[in-house]
Amino acid sequence: xxxxxxxxxxSAPLLLFFLPIxxxxxxxxxxxxxxxVFFQQERPGLGGKAFRILKFxxxxxxxxxxxxxxPDAQRMTAYGRILRVSSLDELPELWNVLVGEMSLVGPRPxxxxxxxLYSKVEARRxxxxxxxxxxxxxxxxxxxxxxxxLKLDVWYVxxxxxxxxxxxxxxxxxxxxxxxxxSQKGHVTMEKFKGHSS
Numbered sequence: 001x002x003x004x005x006x007x008x009x010x011s012a013p014l015l016l017f018f019l020p021i022x023x024x025x026x027x028x029x030x031x032x033x034x035x036x037v038f039f040q041q042e043r044p045g046l047g048g049k050a051f052r053i054l055k056f057x058x059x060x061x062x063x064x065x066x067x068x069x070x071p072d073a074q075r076m077t078a079y080g081r082i083l084r085v086s087s088l089d090e091l092p093e094l095w096n097v098l099v100g101e102m103s104l105v106g107p108r109p110x111x112x113x114x115x116x117l118y119s120k121v122e123a124r125r126x127x128x129x130x131x132x133x134x135x136x137x138x139x140x141x142x143x144x145x146x147x148x149x150l151k152l153d154v155w156y157v158x159x160x161x162x163x164x165x166x167x168x169x170x171x172x173x174x175x176x177x178x179x180x181x182x183s184q185k186g187h188v189t190m191e192k193f194k195g196h197s198s
Contacts, residue, residue: 002162007104011097018091025056025088032079033057038092043109048126051101053109054092058083085179093132105165106131107153110193117195118150125153128160135164138171142190 015022029037039057042050058080061069069075083089096102102109109130118125136144136152144152156164 003103003165004100006162006165007097007100010104011094015094015098018094021088022091025083025091028079029056032077033060039089042112043130044112044115044126045101045109046126046129048115048123050112051096051109053102054095056083056089056092058089087176090132097132101129103129103131105133105168107134107156108137114193114195117193121154122150124157125150127157133168133172133175135168138168138175141175146190146193 026037037057039055040052043053045051058077059075060077061075080089093102097104106128107125107130115123134153135156136149139152140148
């Protein structure tokens with residue numbers, strides 16, 4: 001309850017504070033990428049329950065001859081890269097925090113298709129609300145491999161505290177300033193998670 005209260009009293013003022021920036025990014029997104037400006041996708045939240053994450057779109061829409069989305073590398077734009085490096089694309093997630101679907105701090109919400117691929121230990125990352133930032137984000141972000149990232153997520157679940165959340169928020173500020181770990185080598189973001197045998 002204390003964590004939820006903290007999320008509300010921080011996310012509401014932040015939404016108001018960032019409103020001018022949100023407005024500018026919305027206009028630029030409309031100009032560079034067109035509609036829709038926002039990217040919405042089902043992601044697993046607390047207990048693996050699906051919710052719709054809200055972000056600014058960073059990729060152009062494009063399909064191949066079979067009607068499937070083109071690879072991320074072909075759809076990513078220079079404008080989108082700026083949003084990702086600066087983490088401005090994540091600002092709309094403050095709304096997800098305010099309504100209780102996410103937390104300011106927690107394991108990042110990944111893809112619904114990954115749910116059956118986690119080991120029992122890895123699946124424990126869903127014992128808490130997903131976060132805008134988290135322990136794995138400040139320890140390397142997308143530059144980490146999947147084993148490292150998921151272990152850090154579970155470590156956070158086992159060691160979470162108010163003090164740790166404050167530390168993560170503090171470290172996030174410097175991580176964003178450095179623009180580090182936005183992508184894995186050879187990928188626009190990260191390679192897809194393929195699961196483990198145990």
